[in-house]
Amino acid sequence: MKKVVVVILNYNGEKLFPIFLPSVIQYSNNDFTEIIIADNASTDNSVEFLKENYPTIRRIELSENYGFAEGYNQALEILKEENQFDYYILLNSDVEVTENWLTPIIKIFEKDTEKTISAIQPKIRMHAEKHLFEHAGAAGGMIDYLGYPFCRGRIFDTLEEDKGQYDDQTSIFWATGAAMAIRSEVYHDLGGLDKDFFAHMEEIDLCWRIHHTGKKIMYCPESTVFHLGGGTLNPMSERKAYLNFRNGLTLLLKNLPSKNLFFKVFFRMVLDGIAGVKFLLEGKPKFMLAILKAHFYMYSNLSSTLKKRKANQAKFGTLKLPKIVYPKSIVWQYFANKNKTFKELD
Structure with missing residues (x-):
């Protein structure tokens, strides 16, 4: 073996x-x-x-x-x-x-x-x-x-x-x-x-x-x-929220195809803003601040992130969206259409 x-x-x-x-x-x-x-x-x-x-x-x-x-x-x-x-x-x-x-x-x-x-x-x-x-x-x-x-x-x-x-x-x-x-x-x-x-x-x-x-x-x-989950970092911490929102934007900027890149990142940021308002209404202002901090990180590190994107393009050629990507919004499916399980998705 x-x-x-x-x-x-x-x-x-x-x-x-x-x-x-x-x-x-x-x-x-x-x-x-x-x-x-x-x-x-x-x-x-x-x-x-x-x-x-x-x-x-x-x-x-x-x-x-x-x-x-x-x-x-x-x-x-x-x-x-x-x-x-x-x-x-x-x-x-x-x-x-x-x-x-x-x-x-x-x-x-x-x-x-x-x-x-x-x-x-x-x-x-x-x-x-x-x-x-x-x-x-x-x-x-x-x-x-x-x-x-x-x-x-x-x-x-x-x-x-x-x-x-x-x-x-x-x-x-x-x-x-x-x-x-x-x-x-x-x-x-x-x-x-x-x-x-x-x-x-x-x-x-x-x-x-x-x-x-x-x-x-x-x-x-x-x-x-x-x-177990959360063994090192509390799953409900502001730190985890910051990392998730920050890294989610970085993930898109590095890997999405050029077509509709701006639109998808902008729309994602709008949804982040809605999440921030939701946190505020729930009495969790620190989580809203974590989202703001994540966005400011994206702005201040945009140049280095785009360099990584160019490195991906140099290594892999034209970046394409894999066919296995779910072509709709999981946010809409879950919260609007009330599809709570994978098998319920279109």
């Missing part, structure tokens, strides 16, 4: 290790898989805890907190120099895996002799309520024509119960960074995750670049993991 490495990026996750690491060790420790924990300069006792309780697990200790995106870039660059792993598994520190979770994923890669598949995501359900799909990936990530991400099994805050309705092995737009399997050469050829995203949507940006190459991303229902 090919060599696989499960890389867990950690930042102050000492309390998570006793809960989630045992399953990773139990179900991922075999002849063709290695487990590595990359520590993002934690300020708690993460490193000491690992040394004392899991001394045989390899650690990569980074010199500072690089964030999710650059933290993985730094760790995987070290592994690139070793040139021994064919597949990287990016796994959050708050994920519980199940027996044989890697086997069906690797089988998909191995059967794909022409390497048309670049990345794969398992089924992701909630750790607390294991019958429900989880926000970060569910049964595969999708995106609408305005760049709003959603999932099979999760649209905005509506989580579906897993009743086997998404047990089809199928192409998806994006694989979650909470549990993403990717060919090592693809990761490095595309330059890894965009460090300026810091966290949130950086995996969608990477997957969009995969689509620019004409390759596919797959969902593997035979593999199941359970995700």
Whole structure:
């Protein structure tokens, strides 16, 4: 079998290790898989805890907190120099895996002799309520024509119960960074995750670049993991809202086709403004300010973002919208048409 490495990026996750690491060790420790924990300069006792309780697990200790995106870039660059792993598994520190979770994923890669598949995501359900799909990936990530991400099994805050309705092995737009399997050469050829995203949507940006190459991303229902979510960053924080709105605009500017680029970005900003008013009416002014801050970031960093867009155009040629993109507004479908599940969409 090919060599696989499960890389867990950690930042102050000492309390998570006793809960989630045992399953990773139990179900991922075999002849063709290695487990590595990359520590993002934690300020708690993460490193000491690992040394004392899991001394045989390899650690990569980074010199500072690089964030999710650059933290993985730094760790995987070290592994690139070793040139021994064919597949990287990016796994959050708050994920519980199940027996044989890697086997069906690797089988998909191995059967794909022409390497048309670049990345794969398992089924992701909630750790607390294991019958429900989880926000970060569910049964595969999708995106609408305005760049709003959603999932099979999760649209905005509506989580579906897993009743086997998404047990089809199928192409998806994006694989979650909470549990993403990717060919090592693809990761490095595309330059890894965009460090300026810091966290949130950086995996969608990477997957969009995969689509620019004409390759596919797959969902593997035979593999199941359970995700806690918010293990490092509070899911209801203003910081997360800022990153999501900021990175959502950056995602569009980097990857959308030139046709209607201005219109789509402008319309997206209008919808952001409506969201800001909604936050204000709900008594959440800090969330409205997070949106304003995100827009000001876009203005002040427009030049550098457009340089990345030009780099994409130079590498991939004319940027085209992948056919798998949902051609309508998921916002309209969800809030106006009341379509709350993926199967209800047109």
